[in-house]
Amino acid sequence: MSVTVRVPAKVNVQLAVGAARPDGFHDLANVFLAVSLYDEITATPADGLRVTCEGPGADRVPLDRTNLAARAAEALAERYGRSPDVHLHIAKDIPVAGGMAGGSADGAGALLACDALWGTGASRDELLAICAELGSDVPFSLVGGAALGTGRGEKLTGLEVGGDFHWVFAMAARGLSTPAVFREFDRLGEDRDIPEPVADQAVLDALAKGDVAALAVAVTNDLQPAALSLFPELSDTLAAGRAAGALAALVSGSGPTTAFLAPDAKSASDIAGVLRASGTCRDVRTASGPAPGATVRD
Ligand SMILES: C[C@@](CO)(OP(=O)(O)O)[C@H](O)COP(=O)(O)OP(=O)(O)OC[C@H]1O[C@@H](n2ccc(N)nc2=O)[C@H](O)[C@@H]1O
Ligand SMILES: Nc1ncnc2c1ncn2[C@@H]1O[C@H](COP(=O)(O)OP(=O)(O)O)[C@@H](O)[C@H]1O
Numbered sequence: 001m002s003v004t005v006r007v008p009a010k011v012n013v014q015l016a017v018g019a020a021r022p023d024g025f026h027d028l029a030n031v032f033l034a035v036s037l038y039d040e041i042t043a044t045p046a047d048g049l050r051v052t053c054e055g056p057g058a059d060r061v062p063l064d065r066t067n068l069a070a071r072a073a074e075a076l077a078e079r080y081g082r083s084p085d086v087h088l089h090i091a092k093d094i095p096v097a098g099g100m101a102g103g104s105a106d107g108a109g110a111l112l113a114c115d116a117l118w119g120t121g122a123s124r125d126e127l128l129a130i131c132a133e134l135g136s137d138v139p140f141s142l143v144g145g146a147a148l149g150t151g152r153g154e155k156l157t158g159l160e161v162g163g164d165f166h167w168v169f170a171m172a173a174r175g176l177s178t179p180a181v182f183r184e185f186d187r188l189g190e191d192r193d194i195p196e197p198v199a200d201q202a203v204l205d206a207l208a209k210g211d212v213a214a215l216a217v218a219v220t221n222d223l224q225p226a227a228l229s230l231f232p233e234l235s236d237t238l239a240a241g242r243a244a245g246a247l248a249a250l251v252s253g254s255g256p257t258t259a260f261l262a263p264d265a266k267s268a269s270d271i272a273g274v275l276r277a278s279g280t281c282r283d284v285r286t287a288s289g290p291a292p293g294a295t296v297r298d
Pocket of ligand 2: 060061062066067068069090095096097098099100101102103104106107175176178254255
């Protein structure tokens with residue numbers, strides 16, 4: 001018997017970042033939108049804890065106890081006083097180290113899969129608490145849809161979304177480390193006061209109305225200058241997407257994946273074709289959001 005859970009990637013349609021806190025994290029106003037690129041995590045009973053991974057970038061995914069899927073299984077097992085005897089197989093489609101919460105998706109997916117496999121019957125709040133211990137983005141991977149994340153991004157308020165948004169994602173030739181991007185954000189802001197991060201009402205209204213033109217002018221990412229500073233070639237990808245007709249072009253979270261908002265599905269496919277031919281990225285995918293959160297597959 002095994003359980004498979006499908007979990008979406010995310011794009012940040014607003015990422016407001018405050019000053020570094022004493023614990024090294026940053027307070028955020030993080031408006032998440034789940035998009036239809038998915039990892040699948042399959043949990044099967046085994047003699048010990050084992051992780052395997054297949055798909056693009058699988059060679060860059062750790063298979064030891066640092067893998068977020070393994071950590072999720074251990075955390076749930078410890079809470080319920082059992083051994084984490086499970087084989088977790090990750091079928092990866094979310095770009096690795098791409099700013100699209102791939103590792104977080106695997107953590108949330110493994111947690112839900114083990115909960116179902118072991119019949120632990122943990123409540124939603126218990127699962128969310130474990131997710132928050134695993135990482136700032138992990139709670140959102142569990143719930144999906146759209147949400148505002150405050151604190152370090154783990155305190156979620158669900159958001160209304162009035163329609164589908166169509167995106168193009170350009171994957172970069174290499175990854176960017178999230179802590180390195182936050183450190184670069186701190187370095188770039190050394191000489192100025194960093195305001196408290198607050199959600200932008202224009203972003204929330206655009207999501208609620210499903211208004212793509214309004215969302216296009218409202219999207220912001222405070223980590224973008226830091227990501228571009230560490231990876232300047234991303235400016236060429238952003239320019240190529242804009243020239244291809246994207247309504248908005250931005251770095252996804254800490255990057256280096258770049259995200260392009262398209263007027264509709266057909267334009268997304270056209271923009272993807274132009275980006276693919278531009279030679280400014282490794283791979284291009286289209287996706288739409290909101291997508292559902294972690295879901296057990298039949
Ligand atoms: C930037 C964002 C935007 O959604 O995601 P990515 O774009 O990387 O996917 C998130 O804040 C990333 O969340 P996540 O990847 O879960 O981060 P965590 O494991 O909690 O933290 C990794 C490291 O990132 C930094 N970090 C993370 C979150 C936060 N609010 N402040 C931080 O300074 C810290 O250096 C921390 O040690
Ligand atoms: N299940 C996992 N999948 C991908 N990366 C993981 C996983 N568990 C731990 N990691 C580590 O987390 C780092 C960040 O990867 P990822 O979550 O894909 O990107 P991001 O934080 O930019 O969204 C990787 O470089 C990898 O070392």
